[in-house]
Amino acid sequence: MTVAISTTSFIETQFPVSKLSKESYKERKAGSGQTLTGLGKWWGRKPLILVRAAILGLLLPASDEPQKDREIFLKLLTMDDEGLRRRKSKAIPLKDIHARLRPEERELWFEPDSNPAKLKYKKGLPWYEKANLQRRIFNQLSYDEKLIYCDRPEQIDGPSEAAWDDINAHLGTDAQTLPELVQQLGERQFGHVPRVGDAFCGGGSVPFEAARLGCEAYGSDLNPVAALLTWAALNIVGGGPEVAVQVRRAQQEVYAAVDKQVTDWGIEHNEQGWRADAYLYCNEVICPECGWRVPLAPSWVIGEKTRCIAELHPDAANQRFDIRIASGVSSKAMASAKSAATVKRSALVCPHCDQSTPMAMLRGDRRVDGNTAYGLRLWENDDLVPRPDDVFQERLYCIRWVETVERADGSVATQRHYCTPDADDLRREEEVLELLRERFHSWQEQGYLPSRHIESGDETTRLIRERGWMHWHHLFHPRQLLVQGLLAKELSVQEDTVSAVACLLGLGKCLDRGSKLCVWDSSIYEKVANTFLNQALNTLANNGVRTFLSHNTTWCLDIMPYAVGYYSLSRSEDSRYFKEQNDIWITDPPYADAVNYHELSEFFLAWYEKPLQTLFPKWYADSKRALAITGSDEGFRKSMVDCYRNLATHMPDNGFQIVMFTHQDASVWADLALILWASGLQVAAAWTIATETDSALKSGNYVQGTVLLVLRKQTSDDTAFLDEIHPEVEQEVKHQLDAMLELEDREDPNFSDTDYQLAAYAAALRVLTQYKQIEDIDITYELSKPRHRGEKSPIEQIIADAVKVACDHLVPLGFDQHVWKSLTPDERFYLKGLDLERHGEYRAGAYQELARGFGVKDYKPLLAGSKANQTRLKTASEFAKKVLPDEGFGASLVRHALFAVRETTRTSETLDGKTWLRTEGSAYWQQRKNLITILRYLAAMGLMMPHWQTDAKSAALLAGALENDNA
Structure with a gap:
């Protein structure tokens, strides 16, 4: 039996935050190319490189050679110079190489009469000379520039043989792969292969990366959608190539069966044999000022690239507007279509009488006894389309058809046409509704279609207030219900769990791209966007509907398989009550979180209810709203203490926890510190990593980083007074900053100014939480009392004083x-x-x-x-x-x-x-x-x-x- 040894870990003393931020950003920018995003929608997945670095940082011991420790750590992550060269997968363009060479060098490598726009190497130049030049120029680039030409660390097989020699010599190990190293370091530290858990596993980043590194991985989440995604990460993405082939085959068979049925019905084909790939619908209301029926849209531009627009033509006899589609129009017509919006600032703008009416007035919202009463009729279960007297009607105004054309040489091409719906198209709409009504009740009973009510909440109440929708199936057009019901029916006959889960997640991806909440993107992409473009359930004036044809790439999971060879487990469970023992807990709790995970996930759970209960009989299939840990009040703080006290109970004395959260201000830190301290945990270190990407939806002073708070188990019985704490904090802050400054590389800085301030926070909390009790602080009282604006808790004051010490201690470079x-x-x-x-x-x-x-x-x-x-x-x-x-x-x-x-x-x-x-x-x-x-x-x-x-x-x-x- 291996004897466990408790040591100070690398992450407790230092962390390469700058390089990790850049690597995290690179991974985030990969979008759908990220390893786990292909499984389905989840909010706030943490980058896998961050999880990998955190686990290795906990397992690597800190030696008395901090510079060598960092060198070895970067080698393990292939973030050193040699590792970057191994990861280089793209050639540096010739124009960039040419620009970095001196004039006399250019003559040696390039044809003298080369066109600057079409540079050519000299004729007869050997391939290895070109490779050497690529390597030489690559070495001159900054870290950021090098990443442009590199794969992510997870996309190669780890460090080189030479790097492993250095790693083993420094660590006293004998490993040639990351799982081997993790096993050896885990046995040295804990006596066995390390067990890593995440009690808020979300999209599964922590359990998946832990399993891929060779740890025993455990993931749980109160929300069954999160647990399902984590199960899929471990068993489908982590199942290796054979499972990937099995899943692909099953999904293709389901797609083919549904496609055949849709084709046989003829609901997506017209009389010319063209097949639709998008339907555009708008709401229609009666203007209270003039009585005309007005179609709603924030813009009537359909496609920027095709210069396609919808034009409103008055039909005075019927007091309505005809909508005609025109493509290839002039710039003037495009500008006119943009300005002809009939919805502006949440109000109807009538093109007939030019009067503006707020949507709340159209809906009939009113004040009753000081409260708002909603005016819309509430939809009933059997309502699949609006009733004739409903405020908001739904109107099909454009169809995009795909024409298949055979060329003279026998090859096939496709052409797209935007068209105004004709009588045959409207007849097909009625056929779709009739087909759905024939199956609706039986499909609901069998679980192929959702039957759940929409519970009121921060996000879900909007659906009731703004449209009157009361059941989750009301968020879907009859076309979507019919096709997605077919998919649910086909996945129910899958015989093995892996294939069934893959098909269920495929359905989830189609749901995200197939609801009435999907915006029509009229930019150069001209496509139906996702339901969850942001973290909300937004009702729309007009929307796009994908046909089954356009789900051909959505349905099949787009994954890169990895073989995960160690024990792993995922399940839906409340973190306050589970009994799983782990050496390391890495969690991203919903602390002061603006995302209502429980409400948003019900969008999927309404469809997953029956399949989940069949696939995982021990799981529940609802969001457990009443148990969800949300908010930031005293009830939330108590729930968090219950959770983290349970985590601390289920870890050894030499174990670790890392809590990830977004850094906002001292009050957030103070509350979280109080929670973790009351849970029996002690702060060891804190680091911040930039994990967010730029987005047009995030054009503000948003949080740009994630804090990793490193924690140990509180084992001391010491007590102190506040007046004793302050000088200790000042000394600890200065010691921490001096240690960081000594490690800093002037030419390749690792720490930013905010990192030093963060270090002051961590130093203060490290001193504070090393004591079992502070006589002047009543933890129970501080946790339970309501927070008042401007009020500072004793812990918040300690943190503020620590930051002041840091600011005074950190002299700007070059200043006396x-x-x-x-x-x-x-x-x-x-x-x-x-x-x-x-x-x-x-x-x-x-x-x-x-x-x-x-x-x-x-x-x-x-x-x-x-x-x-x-x-x-x-x-x-x-x-x-x-x-x-x-x-x-x-x-x-x-x-x-x-x-x-x-x-x-x-x-x-x-x-x-x-x-x-x-x-x-x-x-x-x-x-x-x-x-x-x-x-x-x-x-x-x-x-x-x-x-x-x-x-x-x-x-x-x-x-x-x-x-x-x-x-």
């Missing part, structure tokens, strides 16, 4: 430490803010956090702009006011230096700036050296920030003038 200590908090905020800015930090939250750290209450006058992700400080010239205040930042040495720079820039004479400092500033000769330090610092801003270049030159000239000044 003695001068720094003589400056006021406002001056330090401004100068440190410039340091943030030159490192590319433009988030408003970063400057808010910095101001909080320095105790600066009003810093807005120092900002040039505060738009989301565009926040920056004013340059010297942007401080335009001539008369400076006698107190605060206006009276400070830094402000006088800035004004002197402004004067130098304005007149192009250093004499004007120097004169200002000598006559208007106080104690010029005593402060001259300090002024020179400040001016040199300002001069350095021009190297990194274009908007500073003019003032930076003035600052450099003025600093020289002051150096040469004498009485």
